[in-house]
Amino acid sequence: MRFVSxxxxxxxxxxxxxxxxxxxxxxxxxxxxxxxxVGGGLAGLCATIEAATLDPSLNVILVDKEANIxxxxxxxxxxxxxxxxxxxxxDAFEKDTLESGGxxxxxxxxxxxxxxxxxxLAWLKLxxxxxxxxxxxxxxxxxxxxxxxxxxxxxRPVPVGFRTITALKNRIKQLENVKIWTNTRVTHIHPEGKRxxxxxxxxxLDLAISAIILTSGGFAxxxxxxxxPEGTKTLLSEYAPQLVNTATTNGPWANGDGVRLGVAIxxxxxDLDQIQVxxxxxxxxxxxxSGSKFLAPEALRAYGxxxxxxxxxRFGNELARRDVLTKSIFDTNSRGKGHLPSDYASAxxxxxxxxxxxxxxxxxxxxAKKGLFxxxxxxxxxxxxxxxxxxxxxxxxxxxxxxxxxxxxxxxxNTVPDSFGKTVFPNPITYDGMYWVAxxxxxxxxxxxxxxxxxxAAVLSSKTHAPIPGLYAAxxxxxxxxxxxxxxxxxxxxxVVYGRTAGRSSQEYARNLRT
Numbered sequence: 001m002r003f004v005s006x007x008x009x010x011x012x013x014x015x016x017x018x019x020x021x022x023x024x025x026x027x028x029x030x031x032x033x034x035x036x037x038v039g040g041g042l043a044g045l046c047a048t049i050e051a052a053t054l055d056p057s058l059n060v061i062l063v064d065k066e067a068n069i070x071x072x073x074x075x076x077x078x079x080x081x082x083x084x085x086x087x088x089x090x091d092a093f094e095k096d097t098l099e100s101g102g103x104x105x106x107x108x109x110x111x112x113x114x115x116x117x118x119x120x121l122a123w124l125k126l127x128x129x130x131x132x133x134x135x136x137x138x139x140x141x142x143x144x145x146x147x148x149x150x151x152x153x154x155x156r157p158v159p160v161g162f163r164t165i166t167a168l169k170n171r172i173k174q175l176e177n178v179k180i181w182t183n184t185r186v187t188h189i190h191p192e193g194k195r196x197x198x199x200x201x202x203x204x205l206d207l208a209i210s211a212i213i214l215t216s217g218g219f220a221x222x223x224x225x226x227x228x229p230e231g232t233k234t235l236l237s238e239y240a241p242q243l244v245n246t247a248t249t250n251g252p253w254a255n256g257d258g259v260r261l262g263v264a265i266x267x268x269x270x271d272l273d274q275i276q277v278x279x280x281x282x283x284x285x286x287x288x289x290s291g292s293k294f295l296a297p298e299a300l301r302a303y304g305x306x307x308x309x310x311x312x313x314r315f316g317n318e319l320a321r322r323d324v325l326t327k328s329i330f331d332t333n334s335r336g337k338g339h340l341p342s343d344y345a346s347a348x349x350x351x352x353x354x355x356x357x358x359x360x361x362x363x364x365x366x367x368a369k370k371g372l373f374x375x376x377x378x379x380x381x382x383x384x385x386x387x388x389x390x391x392x393x394x395x396x397x398x399x400x401x402x403x404x405x406x407x408x409x410x411x412x413x414n415t416v417p418d419s420f421g422k423t424v425f426p427n428p429i430t431y432d433g434m435y436w437v438a439x440x441x442x443x444x445x446x447x448x449x450x451x452x453x454x455x456x457a458a459v460l461s462s463k464t465h466a467p468i469p470g471l472y473a474a475x476x477x478x479x480x481x482x483x484x485x486x487x488x489x490x491x492x493x494x495x496v497v498y499g500r501t502a503g504r505s506s507q508e509y510a511r512n513l514r515t
Contacts (some may be wrong), residue, residue, distance in 0.1 A: 034060060041148040044216075047472075047500070058177060059178075062181070071167045072217055083146055103482030120496040120500070145302075155362055158455075179292075201467055202343070222234045236256075247444070255458050259451060269462070277326045289341070305318060315328055320421065338388075354431070397429045401503070447476060453498070459471040476491065
């Protein structure tokens with residue numbers, strides 16, 4: 001009997017503790033103010049998932065001004081960086097990133113980016129075990145292969161950005177404490193008063209919050225002088241007027257809203273004049289003057305694509321940093337010759353069928369169906385299409401292939417560059433089979449500058465340089481990681497590393513408000 005009484009008492013105590021915890025959890029959820037994440041690209045999704053999963057009693061609201069979430073992250077094609085290949089090292093990765101930044105990068109932010117890269121890749125796969133990022137290529141400015149993307153599936157291309165965004169969107173659907181508000185624009189934030197003003201589907205709303213995370217991207221999507229539809233001056237025209245009316249790879253939603261929101265409440269900014277012009281945007285022969293271009297992925301050049309001017313000559317290192325190769329295209333001055341447009345700088349990008357197979361024929365065929373690739377059978381047909389002398393083209397390709405053969409026969413000379421500084425020659429270019437030819441042009445691609453943050457993703461005050469309480473940011477809306485020039489694959493990586501960090505920091509801040 002004593003045993004039964006003791007057992008009943010234990011059960012009663014356990015039930016009491018259960019209901020007490022349940023009540024406390026419900027009260028915390030009821031009384032705790034939500035975290036608001038502004039921007040539904042990769043950084044925003046990572047921040048949302050991290051904050052929501054660390055504390056299931058905490059409500060997170062993800063807002064996006066567009067009808068669908070994904071942003072520019074869904075358009076990413078190069079991949080995400082992580083050190084996984086033999087011969088690579090964290091020190092080499094960090095060195096490449098800092099050198100690319102040209103002395104403008106924040107070393108602490110870069111160190112964190114690099115040293116959390118493997119964890120970031122593993123975290124993505126944890127959210128969706130079917131997410132395959134097994135293809136690894138060496139992109140421009142990298143000393144080793146470390147840019148991960150998705151292999152084709154069932155003969156179809158799997159764009160790395162779209163696939164990653166899809167994986168995280170599906171993960172968010174599993175989280176009961178997350179709300180997604182689309183067609184919702186943030187008009188003002190008051191971090192000190194813990195309030196945020198939004199216009200949700202046309203209706204104004206004043207919302208009490210605990211913390212704010214800005215993940216709304218950069219301002220490379222509107223290269224006109226005036227912002228549409230507001231008619232105010234664009235940030236790009238203010239900080240890089242020389243790029244006004246240049247084509248862009250961005251969607252029009254990338255207009256710097258988050259930067260403006262931060263500046264309005266005294267946030268510090270850095271490097272707003274540092275705009276990345278990507279060397280290879282596809283030129284659509286049917287609409288060559290379109291202001292929006294498909295990005296010709298850097299991975300194309302990672303598998304050996306060569307770039308030729310109007311005379312059929314190479315003019316630079318195809319695997320140089322983006323800023324260096326862009327300058328080479330402008331310097332070669334091939335405007336209006338052959339098939340090249342007359343009113344802006346452009347060049348030819350040439351690949352063999354072997355390179356295309358290694359890159360992913362399914363993806364390349366998608367570009368070809370859109371008219372962005374022309375196919376030529378053999379050197380003679382290629383020379384005819386390029387409108388160059390066949391003998392001169394053969395001579396150019398022979399000189400290139402000498403470096404391929406030398407490195408194949410003697411690996412000790414891998415670091416000896418050709419006349420353009422190129423040291424990596426993945427495939428020969430002389431070929432009896434099919435050539436794939438595209439016309440490319442430099443395009444506004446990425447804004448390296450933005451809101452200043454620390455390694456906890458806290459936004460800093462322009463007056464005190466200290467964190468603004470309750471305000472965090474991640475992704476292209478921020479500054480400090482990329483400096484003068486961003487390496488391919490570091491954008492998605494930054495979104496995951498600092499998006500997760502912003503989620504953790506905001507969750508901790510919100511929790512402290514409730515205690």
